[in-house]
Amino acid sequence: MQIRRCAVVFIEPRERLDFDLSLLVAGGTGVEMVREWIALAAHQDDEILLDADQVIALGTLSPEQWIEFEDACKTVPREQLDGLIANGLLVSDDAIHSKLREQDEQVRASHWRGFSAALHRHTRWHAIDTLEAERRFGSETDRPFLDRLGPPESIVQERVESAQRIRLVPAPDTELEKLIRQRVTCRNWDISRPLSAEDLANTLYRAFAARAVSDEPGITVMKRAVPSAGGLHPTEAYLLVQNVEGMTSGLYHYHPIDHALEPLGDVAADESAALALRMVAGQRHFMHAHVVIALASRFRRTFWKYRNHAKAYRAVILDAGHLSQMLYLAATERGLAAFITAAVNERDIEEIFGLDSMLEGVLAVSGFGWRGERVAEVEFDPLGNVWPKS
Numbered sequence: 001m002q003i004r005r006c007a008v009v010f011i012e013p014r015e016r017l018d019f020d021l022s023l024l025v026a027g028g029t030g031v032e033m034v035r036e037w038i039a040l041a042a043h044q045d046d047e048i049l050l051d052a053d054q055v056i057a058l059g060t061l062s063p064e065q066w067i068e069f070e071d072a073c074k075t076v077p078r079e080q081l082d083g084l085i086a087n088g089l090l091v092s093d094d095a096i097h098s099k100l101r102e103q104d105e106q107v108r109a110s111h112w113r114g115f116s117a118a119l120h121r122h123t124r125w126h127a128i129d130t131l132e133a134e135r136r137f138g139s140e141t142d143r144p145f146l147d148r149l150g151p152p153e154s155i156v157q158e159r160v161e162s163a164q165r166i167r168l169v170p171a172p173d174t175e176l177e178k179l180i181r182q183r184v185t186c187r188n189w190d191i192s193r194p195l196s197a198e199d200l201a202n203t204l205y206r207a208f209a210a211r212a213v214s215d216e217p218g219i220t221v222m223k224r225a226v227p228s229a230g231g232l233h234p235t236e237a238y239l240l241v242q243n244v245e246g247m248t249s250g251l252y253h254y255h256p257i258d259h260a261l262e263p264l265g266d267v268a269a270d271e272s273a274a275l276a277l278r279m280v281a282g283q284r285h286f287m288h289a290h291v292v293i294a295l296a297s298r299f300r301r302t303f304w305k306y307r308n309h310a311k312a313y314r315a316v317i318l319d320a321g322h323l324s325q326m327l328y329l330a331a332t333e334r335g336l337a338a339f340i341t342a343a344v345n346e347r348d349i350e351e352i353f354g355l356d357s358m359l360e361g362v363l364a365v366s367g368f369g370w371r372g373e374r375v376a377e378v379e380f381d382p383l384g385n386v387w388p389k390s
């Protein structure tokens, strides 16, 4: 059997609080600080606890060159190698380790920058309920929010005295300005009013459709409403359609060149909101949006050009942000409303749409629909454009 180290692994020296009853019985607080080595690898979801010897052992093996297991045993104790193979930080060519080896090979073939790959893999959530966590956190302390956090950073970074500032003329009150002022993140939906097929099509077109496709020598690129690093447009829209006239609620993928929906499976109407809730990590205020959209980026499209690039992952995240703002404006123009959230259960969404985290990763969830008539959940509308002040 041949082995080598996985392509990307970072070791975090972590300290955590642990409760030990025996310490309490001995007259202490019962709390002790535990220091441990945690391995975060790009090819698997689990965080792996290591001992100090394993950390050193891992560092002695090459991530590139395969070595016979028996030869490796000459420099690293056999039981340490066994442990590192069992937890997948060493990959082997043995068939019983094929799944982890394939996952590792996929990371190698995708031109991820190491840091970015580990960051992406280990910041994905599974089955998190943020509202529940917030409630629990709130119930654990009776100190008010501001008291707990202290004051925030100032609203503006002022670098010179007021008198030194060169005042600029305000932008005129054009249609664009009115649209911008009308944009308010929606957290209240009118579930009694389905979205028309035209509203759906129009909003998707504005936000995601290709306006043109050009064949550069050897690479096809599209022109969208928003810019994209290298013009590569890696970000796909995966829809959970919940409440659109004439459409079965279900999962769809948007095709930006054909301006068409690709059906990926029906969802029973009475299960749809629960699915949406799972996607947005328990944020009840988004679960009834008429259309919920997972923005998932095909990393290899961008990393094809920006290989192992320090900025590539950031560029892909920015891409999703641009699309979201376009979606907000497109929805707002039609009298609809939109939202975006980064507090999402990426791993659940991958499962729902059949995505591979390192090839087509979820970066945010957006959505749109009709706004409700009552503010049950707070929206930020200080101008009173959406919710007129009484």
Ligand SMILES: Cc1cc2nc3c(=O)[nH]c(=O)nc-3n(C[C@H](O)[C@H](O)[C@H](O)COP(=O)(O)O)c2cc1C
Pocket (backbone or CB within 6 Å): 183, 184, 185, 186, 187, 283, 340, 341, 342, 343, 379, 380, 381
């Ligand atoms: C990257 C990003 C993540 C966000 N995540 C959440 C979220 O998890 N939950 C939520 O209710 N709103 C979320 N929002 C919406 C913001 O709360 C909202 O933009 C902010 O309150 C300002 O309101 P406005 O969009 O109406 O101007 C997010 C916005 C952005 C840009």
